Amino acid sequence: MNVKLADSHAHLDEPQMASMKDEVLNRARQAGVHLVINVGIGLANSRQVVDSAQRFPQVFATVGVHPHGAQALRPETIDALTPLVRHPKVVAVGEIGLDFYRRRSPEAVQEFWFRELLEWACGLNRVVVVHTREATAATLKILREFRGRLPGGVMHCFAGSYEEARDFLDLGLYLSFSGVLTYPPAEPLRRVAARLPLDRLLVETDCPYLAPQPWRGKRNEPAYLPATAATLARLHDLPLSRLAERTWNNTVTLFGLNGRLPPESEK
Numbered sequence: 001m002n003v004k005l006a007d008s009h010a011h012l013d014e015p016q017m018a019s020m021k022d023e024v025l026n027r028a029r030q031a032g033v034h035l036v037i038n039v040g041i042g043l044a045n046s047r048q049v050v051d052s053a054q055r056f057p058q059v060f061a062t063v064g065v066h067p068h069g070a071q072a073l074r075p076e077t078i079d080a081l082t083p084l085v086r087h088p089k090v091v092a093v094g095e096i097g098l099d100f101y102r103r104r105s106p107e108a109v110q111e112f113w114f115r116e117l118l119e120w121a122c123g124l125n126r127v128v129v130v131h132t133r134e135a136t137a138a139t140l141k142i143l144r145e146f147r148g149r150l151p152g153g154v155m156h157c158f159a160g161s162y163e164e165a166r167d168f169l170d171l172g173l174y175l176s177f178s179g180v181l182t183y184p185p186a187e188p189l190r191r192v193a194a195r196l197p198l199d200r201l202l203v204e205t206d207c208p209y210l211a212p213q214p215w216r217g218k219r220n221e222p223a224y225l226p227a228t229a230a231t232l233a234r235l236h237d238l239p240l241s242r243l244a245e246r247t248w249n250n251t252v253t254l255f256g257l258n259g260r261l262p263p264e265s266e267k
Protein backbone atom coordinates (compact mmCIF):
# COMPACT_ATOMS: atom_id res chain seq x y z
CA MET A 1 0.00 0.00 0.00
CA ASN A 2 1.29 3.41 -0.93
CA VAL A 3 1.10 5.50 2.25
CA LYS A 4 2.69 8.93 2.56
CA LEU A 5 2.32 10.52 5.98
CA ALA A 6 3.25 13.87 7.49
CA ASP A 7 4.14 14.04 11.18
CA SER A 8 2.89 17.53 12.06
CA HIS A 9 4.58 17.70 15.47
CA ALA A 10 7.78 16.00 16.61
CA HIS A 11 10.67 16.86 18.93
CA LEU A 12 13.60 15.24 17.14
CA ASP A 13 16.07 17.25 19.20
CA GLU A 14 14.93 16.19 22.62
CA PRO A 15 17.83 14.50 24.42
CA GLN A 16 16.17 11.05 24.16
CA MET A 17 16.49 11.06 20.37
CA ALA A 18 18.79 13.87 19.24
CA SER A 19 21.78 11.55 18.82
CA MET A 20 19.89 9.06 16.63
CA LYS A 21 18.12 11.31 14.15
CA ASP A 22 19.56 9.47 11.13
CA GLU A 23 18.18 6.11 12.26
CA VAL A 24 14.91 7.65 13.44
CA LEU A 25 14.34 9.35 10.08
CA ASN A 26 15.30 6.19 8.16
CA ARG A 27 12.74 4.20 10.10
CA ALA A 28 10.21 6.99 9.50
CA ARG A 29 10.78 6.80 5.75
CA GLN A 30 10.37 3.03 5.79
CA ALA A 31 7.06 3.51 7.61
CA GLY A 32 5.88 6.03 4.99
CA VAL A 33 6.51 9.19 7.02
CA HIS A 34 8.12 11.56 4.51
CA LEU A 35 7.58 14.93 6.18
CA VAL A 36 8.31 15.89 9.80
CA ILE A 37 7.65 19.22 11.50
CA ASN A 38 10.32 19.53 14.19
CA VAL A 39 8.94 21.75 16.95
CA GLY A 40 11.00 24.09 19.13
CA ILE A 41 10.32 24.50 22.84
CA GLY A 42 12.87 27.13 23.89
CA LEU A 43 15.75 29.23 22.60
CA ALA A 44 18.51 26.60 22.71
CA ASN A 45 16.20 23.87 21.41
CA SER A 46 14.88 26.16 18.65
CA ARG A 47 18.46 26.57 17.39
CA GLN A 48 18.79 22.77 17.33
CA VAL A 49 15.53 22.13 15.48
CA VAL A 50 16.51 24.67 12.82
CA ASP A 51 19.89 22.94 12.43
CA SER A 52 18.13 19.61 11.94
CA ALA A 53 15.76 21.11 9.39
CA GLN A 54 18.75 22.45 7.52
CA ARG A 55 20.35 19.02 7.53
CA PHE A 56 17.38 16.87 6.50
CA PRO A 57 15.35 17.86 3.42
CA GLN A 58 12.11 16.30 4.71
CA VAL A 59 12.32 18.10 8.09
CA PHE A 60 10.95 21.60 8.67
CA ALA A 61 11.16 23.54 11.92
CA THR A 62 9.11 25.76 14.18
CA VAL A 63 10.56 28.21 16.67
CA GLY A 64 9.03 29.07 20.03
CA VAL A 65 8.95 28.79 23.80
CA HIS A 66 6.78 26.14 25.49
CA PRO A 67 4.58 27.48 28.33
CA HIS A 68 6.72 25.51 30.80
CA GLY A 69 9.47 28.00 29.99
CA ALA A 70 7.32 31.14 30.36
CA GLN A 71 8.78 32.05 33.75
CA ALA A 72 12.28 32.33 32.30
CA LEU A 73 11.22 34.28 29.18
CA ARG A 74 12.68 37.74 28.65
CA PRO A 75 12.19 40.22 25.82
CA GLU A 76 15.78 39.42 24.80
CA THR A 77 14.75 35.79 24.26
CA ILE A 78 12.28 36.90 21.61
CA ASP A 79 14.92 39.17 20.05
CA ALA A 80 17.23 36.15 19.80
CA LEU A 81 14.49 33.94 18.30
CA THR A 82 13.44 36.42 15.60
CA PRO A 83 16.29 35.76 13.14
CA LEU A 84 15.62 32.02 13.50
CA VAL A 85 11.96 32.48 12.49
CA ARG A 86 13.18 34.06 9.25
CA HIS A 87 15.22 30.97 8.35
CA PRO A 88 13.84 29.50 5.09
CA LYS A 89 13.07 26.14 6.72
CA VAL A 90 11.14 27.59 9.64
CA VAL A 91 7.43 27.33 8.94
CA ALA A 92 5.71 28.46 12.17
CA VAL A 93 5.99 30.02 15.60
CA GLY A 94 5.57 27.41 18.32
CA GLU A 95 5.06 25.66 20.36
CA ILE A 96 3.49 28.34 22.50
CA GLY A 97 0.42 28.28 24.73
CA LEU A 98 -0.81 27.54 28.21
CA ASP A 99 -0.23 24.54 30.49
CA PHE A 100 -2.17 24.77 33.75
CA TYR A 101 -1.71 21.04 34.40
CA ARG A 102 1.95 21.04 35.29
CA ARG A 103 1.99 24.77 36.17
CA ARG A 104 5.77 25.07 35.89
CA SER A 105 5.16 28.79 35.42
CA PRO A 106 2.38 30.79 37.16
CA GLU A 107 -0.83 31.12 35.12
CA ALA A 108 -0.64 34.92 34.83
CA VAL A 109 2.97 34.70 33.60
CA GLN A 110 1.98 32.10 31.00
CA GLU A 111 -0.92 34.24 29.80
CA PHE A 112 1.26 37.33 29.55
CA TRP A 113 3.84 35.55 27.40
CA PHE A 114 1.26 33.70 25.31
CA ARG A 115 -0.12 37.10 24.27
CA GLU A 116 3.38 38.47 23.64
CA LEU A 117 4.32 35.46 21.49
CA LEU A 118 1.07 35.64 19.52
CA GLU A 119 1.72 39.33 18.91
CA TRP A 120 5.23 38.40 17.74
CA ALA A 121 3.86 35.71 15.39
CA CYS A 122 1.34 38.19 13.93
CA GLY A 123 4.14 40.70 13.34
CA LEU A 124 6.17 38.06 11.50
CA ASN A 125 3.04 36.81 9.66
CA ARG A 126 3.58 33.23 10.85
CA VAL A 127 1.10 30.52 11.70
CA VAL A 128 1.31 29.18 15.25
CA VAL A 129 1.57 25.76 16.90
CA VAL A 130 -0.47 25.97 20.11
CA HIS A 131 -0.11 23.78 23.19
CA THR A 132 -2.95 23.79 25.72
CA ARG A 133 -3.45 21.57 28.74
CA GLU A 134 -6.14 22.09 31.38
CA ALA A 135 -6.37 25.62 30.01
CA THR A 136 -8.90 25.52 27.16
CA ALA A 137 -11.04 28.49 28.29
CA ALA A 138 -8.04 30.77 28.79
CA THR A 139 -6.47 29.61 25.51
CA LEU A 140 -9.67 30.34 23.60
CA LYS A 141 -10.12 33.72 25.24
CA ILE A 142 -6.61 34.82 24.27
CA LEU A 143 -6.78 33.37 20.75
CA ARG A 144 -10.06 35.25 20.18
CA GLU A 145 -8.26 38.51 20.94
CA PHE A 146 -6.14 37.77 17.85
CA ARG A 147 -9.01 36.80 15.56
CA GLY A 148 -8.56 38.32 12.12
CA ARG A 149 -4.87 39.04 12.71
CA LEU A 150 -3.34 35.63 13.28
CA PRO A 151 -2.43 33.98 9.95
CA GLY A 152 -3.57 30.56 11.21
CA GLY A 153 -2.40 27.71 13.34
CA VAL A 154 -2.91 24.30 14.84
CA MET A 155 -4.05 23.08 18.25
CA HIS A 156 -1.57 20.30 18.71
CA CYS A 157 -2.35 17.07 20.53
CA PHE A 158 -6.03 17.93 20.60
CA ALA A 159 -7.87 15.94 23.29
CA GLY A 160 -10.91 18.09 24.08
CA SER A 161 -14.67 17.88 23.59
CA TYR A 162 -16.61 18.36 20.36
CA GLU A 163 -17.67 21.85 21.49
CA GLU A 164 -14.06 22.82 22.17
CA ALA A 165 -13.05 21.45 18.78
CA ARG A 166 -15.75 23.59 17.12
CA ASP A 167 -14.52 26.67 18.99
CA PHE A 168 -10.98 26.17 17.71
CA LEU A 169 -12.18 25.37 14.18
CA ASP A 170 -14.30 28.54 14.23
CA LEU A 171 -11.09 30.48 14.87
CA GLY A 172 -9.69 29.00 11.65
CA LEU A 173 -7.35 26.60 13.40
CA TYR A 174 -6.47 23.04 12.47
CA LEU A 175 -6.61 20.23 15.05
CA SER A 176 -3.86 17.64 15.35
CA PHE A 177 -4.30 14.17 16.86
CA SER A 178 -1.53 12.31 18.66
CA GLY A 179 -1.13 8.73 19.91
CA VAL A 180 -3.62 9.56 22.67
CA LEU A 181 -6.31 8.80 20.06
CA THR A 182 -5.28 5.11 20.16
CA TYR A 183 -5.42 4.63 23.94
CA PRO A 184 -8.18 2.33 25.23
CA PRO A 185 -9.74 4.95 27.58
CA ALA A 186 -9.87 7.53 24.76
CA GLU A 187 -13.24 6.36 23.40
CA PRO A 188 -14.84 9.81 24.01
CA LEU A 189 -12.01 11.46 22.04
CA ARG A 190 -12.47 8.96 19.19
CA ARG A 191 -16.17 9.84 19.08
CA VAL A 192 -15.21 13.52 18.80
CA ALA A 193 -12.59 12.84 16.10
CA ALA A 194 -15.11 10.89 14.02
CA ARG A 195 -17.35 13.99 13.78
CA LEU A 196 -14.70 16.54 12.77
CA PRO A 197 -14.14 17.79 9.21
CA LEU A 198 -11.24 15.97 7.56
CA ASP A 199 -10.03 19.08 5.78
CA ARG A 200 -8.95 20.53 9.15
CA LEU A 201 -7.26 17.53 10.77
CA LEU A 202 -3.58 16.65 11.14
CA VAL A 203 -1.75 13.75 12.77
CA GLU A 204 1.36 13.92 14.91
CA THR A 205 3.58 11.85 17.16
CA ASP A 206 4.72 14.55 19.64
CA CYS A 207 7.67 12.14 19.92
CA PRO A 208 9.51 11.18 22.07
CA TYR A 209 6.28 11.43 24.12
CA LEU A 210 2.81 9.91 23.74
CA ALA A 211 3.65 6.75 21.78
CA PRO A 212 0.50 5.20 20.29
CA GLN A 213 -0.68 1.69 21.07
CA PRO A 214 1.00 -0.81 21.09
CA TRP A 215 4.10 1.23 22.07
CA ARG A 216 2.40 3.29 24.78
CA GLY A 217 4.89 4.20 27.53
CA LYS A 218 7.91 3.65 25.27
CA ARG A 219 9.98 6.30 23.48
CA ASN A 220 7.87 7.45 20.57
CA GLU A 221 9.19 8.22 17.09
CA PRO A 222 7.74 9.25 13.70
CA ALA A 223 7.78 5.63 12.46
CA TYR A 224 4.89 4.94 14.87
CA LEU A 225 2.65 7.57 13.27
CA PRO A 226 0.78 5.05 11.06
CA ALA A 227 -0.86 3.59 14.21
CA THR A 228 -2.46 6.95 15.04
CA ALA A 229 -3.34 7.65 11.41
CA ALA A 230 -4.92 4.19 11.05
CA THR A 231 -7.16 4.92 14.04
CA LEU A 232 -8.30 8.22 12.52
CA ALA A 233 -8.79 6.49 9.14
CA ARG A 234 -11.01 3.84 10.74
CA LEU A 235 -13.08 6.54 12.48
CA HIS A 236 -13.66 8.24 9.12
CA ASP A 237 -14.19 4.95 7.29
CA LEU A 238 -11.30 5.58 4.91
CA PRO A 239 -8.33 3.50 3.81
CA LEU A 240 -5.12 4.57 5.56
CA SER A 241 -3.63 5.77 2.26
CA ARG A 242 -6.52 8.19 1.72
CA LEU A 243 -6.42 9.51 5.30
CA ALA A 244 -2.66 9.94 4.93
CA GLU A 245 -3.16 11.95 1.75
CA ARG A 246 -5.79 14.22 3.34
CA THR A 247 -3.71 14.97 6.44
CA TRP A 248 -0.56 15.39 4.30
CA ASN A 249 -2.32 18.00 2.18
CA ASN A 250 -3.58 19.80 5.31
CA THR A 251 -0.04 19.89 6.73
CA VAL A 252 1.33 21.27 3.46
CA THR A 253 -1.41 23.92 3.32
CA LEU A 254 -1.13 25.02 6.95
CA PHE A 255 2.65 25.35 6.93
CA GLY A 256 2.86 26.77 3.39
CA LEU A 257 5.01 23.91 2.07
CA ASN A 258 3.67 23.79 -1.45
CA GLY A 259 6.64 23.67 -3.83
CA ARG A 260 9.11 23.56 -0.93
CA LEU A 261 9.27 19.81 -0.40
CA PRO A 262 12.13 17.62 -1.60
CA PRO A 263 11.30 15.75 -4.84
CA GLU A 264 11.37 12.43 -3.00
CA SER A 265 8.46 13.41 -0.75
CA GLU A 266 6.46 15.04 -3.58
CA LYS A 267 5.93 11.65 -5.21
Ligand SMILES: [Zn+2]
Nearest residue numbers: 095131156157
Ligand atom coordinates in the same frame (compact mmCIF):
# COMPACT_ATOMS: atom_id res chain seq x y z
ZN1 LIG B 1 2.82 20.43 23.46
Ligand SMILES: [Zn+2]
Nearest residue numbers: 009039095206
Ligand atom coordinates in the same frame (compact mmCIF):
# COMPACT_ATOMS: atom_id res chain seq x y z
ZN1 LIG C 1 5.26 19.21 21.56
